Amino acid sequence: MKSDENKIRTLSPGLALAFGGEPGDTNNFVDYVERNLRLYQIRNNTELLPAPASAFIRKELANSIRSRSPYAVNLLLGGYDKVHSEAHLYSIDLYGTKAILPYAAQGLGIYVALSTMDKYWYPEITREEAEELLRKCVAEVKLRLAYQFTFNAVVIDKDGVKDLPLL
Template sequence: MECVFGMVGDGFAVVAADTSAVHSILVHKTDEDKVMLLDSHKLLGASGEGGDRVQFTEYIQKNMHLYQFRNGIPLTTAAAANFTRGELATALRKNPYFVNILLAGYDKDIGPSLYYIDYIATLHKIDKGAFGYGSYFSLSMMDRHYHPGMSVEEAIDLVDNIIAEIRSRLVIAPPNFVIKIVDQDGARVYGWRESIKDVDIPKA
């Protein structure tokens, strides 16, 4: 019952994701951060099989760091999206990754941008998007309430409404979400929306 969604506002992009790590009918943890900080001005929200998601997103992150180390400049958001899409396309013909990605970033001369990259290496630049079962509700709500040039407060209010809708409508809803934002000041955690917390079980 994963959900990753994001949108572009006035001078920023926001990405939110559930934080549940599940397998079959088991919940392993409820504080899994599925929105990675790729570099100082890029976010990568991912959904899919746990192993594929972690392995592929870390691979992308480390290669972007390597590029910046070798060349002295970071990749632009568009270049990072195309690199990610290329790696998924290459893997698709060998050992495919089942991972869907929303890549958000901020570039000095371009501003904020958001890219949709699915597991079969489709790439689109978008204003709003979502993956997972929660996308049935998040996409419809963004179609109704999203508008270009949203302020941070408007966007976060919409994110909170989407989270509330997912929690009330999905039969097995993820309880916790993480929200991250990227703008001219960089990529960072905006906040967590938690309804339950993992509890340490005392050892016998």
């Protein structure tokens, strides 16, 4: 419930990971993923694309749940595939279940945000409209939940990962 903690980590120039769960587990697992993706990049002299990165993360969480010390983390992995010029968004839960999504949210305001996105999102949405939709989600969460939150968002495109100011 730390309201000022940024729970989005940039893993590579075209890949970012949003995480939630037990603080120790999230920090350890995200550090582990970040370092392994960096090791892959050093060994192979290329970045891991979003789809193989999501498969690696999913496999690690699936193996973790079968161990004596499973990670209690829920993740959103977003990335831009420069080879195919397309964006990817994956949701990976603590059991290693991976889903490909057109939009997602995480945290206490997830249900309010997702219902807002369900209402206003459409497949051909422009970037400006998507940013406005995100601002609507933030406003709705602030309206409906009594607790004051800090919201973090990033934009991932061909130019890399950039913070998105929400206010």
